[in-house]
Amino acid sequence: MSAKSAINKEVFIPHDEKMLAAVQVKRRTKKKIPFLATGGQGDYMTFICLSVTNKKPSYVSITKVKQFQGSSAFIKRSQWTIDQLRQVNGIDPNKDCPEFDLMFENAFDQWVAGSAGEKCTFIQILHHTCQRYSSARKPEFVNCQSKLLGGNSILHSAADSVTSAVQKASQALNERGERLGRAEERTADMMNSAEQFAVTAHKLAMKHKC
Numbered sequence: 001m002s003a004k005s006a007i008n009k010e011v012f013i014p015h016d017e018k019m020l021a022a023v024q025v026k027r028r029t030k031k032k033i034p035f036l037a038t039g040g041q042g043d044y045m046t047f048i049c050l051s052v053t054n055k056k057p058s059y060v061s062i063t064k065v066k067q068f069q070g071s072s073a074f075i076k077r078s079q080w081t082i083d084q085l086r087q088v089n090g091i092d093p094n095k096d097c098p099e100f101d102l103m104f105e106n107a108f109d110q111w112v113a114g115s116a117g118e119k120c121t122f123i124q125i126l127h128h129t130c131q132r133y134s135s136a137r138k139p140e141f142v143n144c145q146s147k148l149l150g151g152n153s154i155l156h157s158a159a160d161s162v163t164s165a166v167q168k169a170s171q172a173l174n175e176r177g178e179r180l181g182r183a184e185e186r187t188a189d190m191m192n193s194a195e196q197f198a199v200t201a202h203k204l205a206m207k208h209k210c
Contacts, residue, residue, distance in 0.1 A: 022049040023122040025111040043069040060133045083136045090144035124148045
C-alpha cells in the first residue's frame with residue numbers, strides 16, 4: 001500500500017472523509033523549534049493533504065500529516081478549512097518547479113514537493129476544489145502556470161482522448177463506408193458486365209444454331 005493510500009485509510013476514512021490529493025513536502029526554510037517542542041522524535045516525512053467530508057454539506061480541509069522515522073503510523077498535526085486559505089504561490093508561472101507556498105489566516109509555510117509533477121497535480125486539484133467548495137472569499141493563486149488554473153485539465157485530457165477516439169472511429173467508419181460503396185459499385189459493374197456477356201453469348205449461340 002502506498003503512503004498516500006495509507007494516509008487516506010488511517011487519517012481520513014475513520015472520520016468519514018475522503019482524501020482528494022496529497023503531496024509529500026519538505027520545508028524550504030527550517031523553522032527554529034525548541035528541542036523540547038519536537039519531543040525528540042527524530043526525522044519525519046510531511047504530507048500536505050486535501051480532503052472533503054462525505055456528508056453534506058461538504059467541508060474541505062487542508063491537513064498537515066507526519067510520519068516519524070521508525071513508525072508506520074501517520075499523525076495529523078495541523079488542519080485548516082479551505083476558507084482559511086488566503087494564497088497559493090506557485091513561485092514560477094513559466095516552468096514546472098517543485099516549490100510552492102501556502103498562506104493561511106494564521107500560518108505561512110514555504111514548501112518544496114518531492115517533484116514538480118506532484119506539486120503541479122496538487123495545485124491543480126486544490127484550485128479546482130476551491131472553485132467548487134469555497135463558500136467565502138476564494139484564495140488567490142499567484143505565480144501559477146495557466147495550465148493548472150484552467151479547470152480540471154486531467155478531466156479535459158480524458159475528454160479530449162475520448163473525443164479523439166470517437167473522431168477516429170467515425171473517420172474509420174466513413175472510410176469503410178466509402179470502401180464498401182466502391183465495392184458495391186464494382187460489384188454492380190461486374191454484374192452488368194456479366195449480364196451483357198450472357199446476352200451476347202446467347203445471341204452468338206442462337207446465330208450459330210441458325
